[in-house]
Amino acid sequence: MTEATGVDQLITETADRLFTQICDHEAVQNAEAVGAAPEIWSAFAETGFPWISIDEDLGGSGGTLLDALEVLRLVGYHAAPIPAAETGVLGGWLLANSGHEIPAGPITVLPNGTSNIEASLSGDQMTLTGTCVRVPWARIAERIAVLVEVDGQSMVASVDPTDCVIQPMSNMAGEPRDTVCFEGTKAPAAPCVAGVNPEAFRFRGALSRAALMAGAIEKMSQLTVTYTNDRIQFGRPVARFQAVQQHLVWGAQEAAIARMAAETAGREANRGSAFFEIAAAKLITNQAAARATKACHQAHGAMGMTQEYPLHHYSRRLWSWRKEYGGDAEWSKWLGNAAISQGADGLYALVTGGSSVLS
Numbered sequence: 001m002t003e004a005t006g007v008d009q010l011i012t013e014t015a016d017r018l019f020t021q022i023c024d025h026e027a028v029q030n031a032e033a034v035g036a037a038p039e040i041w042s043a044f045a046e047t048g049f050p051w052i053s054i055d056e057d058l059g060g061s062g063g064t065l066l067d068a069l070e071v072l073r074l075v076g077y078h079a080a081p082i083p084a085a086e087t088g089v090l091g092g093w094l095l096a097n098s099g100h101e102i103p104a105g106p107i108t109v110l111p112n113g114t115s116n117i118e119a120s121l122s123g124d125q126m127t128l129t130g131t132c133v134r135v136p137w138a139r140i141a142e143r144i145a146v147l148v149e150v151d152g153q154s155m156v157a158s159v160d161p162t163d164c165v166i167q168p169m170s171n172m173a174g175e176p177r178d179t180v181c182f183e184g185t186k187a188p189a190a191p192c193v194a195g196v197n198p199e200a201f202r203f204r205g206a207l208s209r210a211a212l213m214a215g216a217i218e219k220m221s222q223l224t225v226t227y228t229n230d231r232i233q234f235g236r237p238v239a240r241f242q243a244v245q246q247h248l249v250w251g252a253q254e255a256a257i258a259r260m261a262a263e264t265a266g267r268e269a270n271r272g273s274a275f276f277e278i279a280a281a282k283l284i285t286n287q288a289a290a291r292a293t294k295a296c297h298q299a300h301g302a303m304g305m306t307q308e309y310p311l312h313h314y315s316r317r318l319w320s321w322r323k324e325y326g327g328d329a330e331w332s333k334w335l336g337n338a339a340i341s342q343g344a345d346g347l348y349a350l351v352t353g354g355s356s357v358l359s
Contacts, residue, residue, distance in 0.1 A: 289322045338350065
């Protein structure tokens with residue numbers, strides 16, 4: 001286990017080796033074309049990685065939230081086209097904490113809330129009606145975990161996707177973000193344990209995206225360094241030109257900032273409430289994604305815009321993920337309100353103490 005991150009080094013090495021072997025440029029391109037990557041998912045699932053952080057007695061692989069977030073960082077680093085965040089950190093978390101069985105296949109969730117969904121409960125059966133858009137990987141999911149509030153109680157329904165109408169859609173990166181229509185869909189439902197509710201789910205979703213983006217920004221920066229050192233212009237590598245070096249510094253700087261923010265939020269979330277740290281991490285990684293994408297594409301020039309070169313796998317994912325589970329405005333407002341609630345004399349304590357001050 002590394003002292004800095006609290007993650008078992010074997011997890012990092014194994015996941016990185018796995019993705020290096022199975023997740024090359026051609027595989028990512030093909031997944032975007034067909035909307036799925038069953039071979040990549042199968043190899044990933046064989047390791048038990050999708051269910052890390054879910055207790056073994058609940059059907060998971062064990063491990064900590066930090067371990068799961070490290071796997072997500074590597075999913076982002078390799079642009080792996082699989083529902084890793086939805087299956088374990090989000091959907092698996094919801095199902096396990098409401099007593100549902102964890103399926104052997106992919107899980108997805110409704111990321112945009114259920115304000116357009118009508119839910120009624122009869123015993124342990126829930127009936128759902130309505131439409132939810134931009135549902136990740138719904139077309140390949142084995143179960144859809146639906147978190148709703150019924151009479152003030154947080155409930156999770158475990159929905160069979162074949163009981164819904166799924167309209168395939170994609171985000172900017174070509175990842176499935178489908179429209180799911182519930183037409184009186186019935187599914188088993190159960191109450192959540194304490195602490196599992198829509199607010200906690202929203203923050204956990206933001207943390208998952210911060211981890212994914214941290215990995216993607218890091219890889220994008222490394223690609224840029226390699227390309228500018230290999231590209232010869234006027235008799236020398238373009239990386240030796242001062243203007244290009246500035247872009248390289250910006251890319252590396254944003255990668256370091258994003259990873260630090262995501263890991264800090266992950267450590268706090270592993271200990272308990274981390275709303276302040278997660279809000280800050282999501283805002284930081286959102287902004288880092290915008291700045292790093294600009295710097296790295298600028299250094300690559302036209303090459304960065306071609307389908308044959310992998311940079312777009314990362315930049316397009318970053319621009320998609322930064323809008324999920326809260327954009328810049330939403331998290332800036334949340335952090336501003338948190339600061340205001342502490343007053344002028346409490347600002348320093350909030351910045352240094354984070355969520356422990358708010359709780």
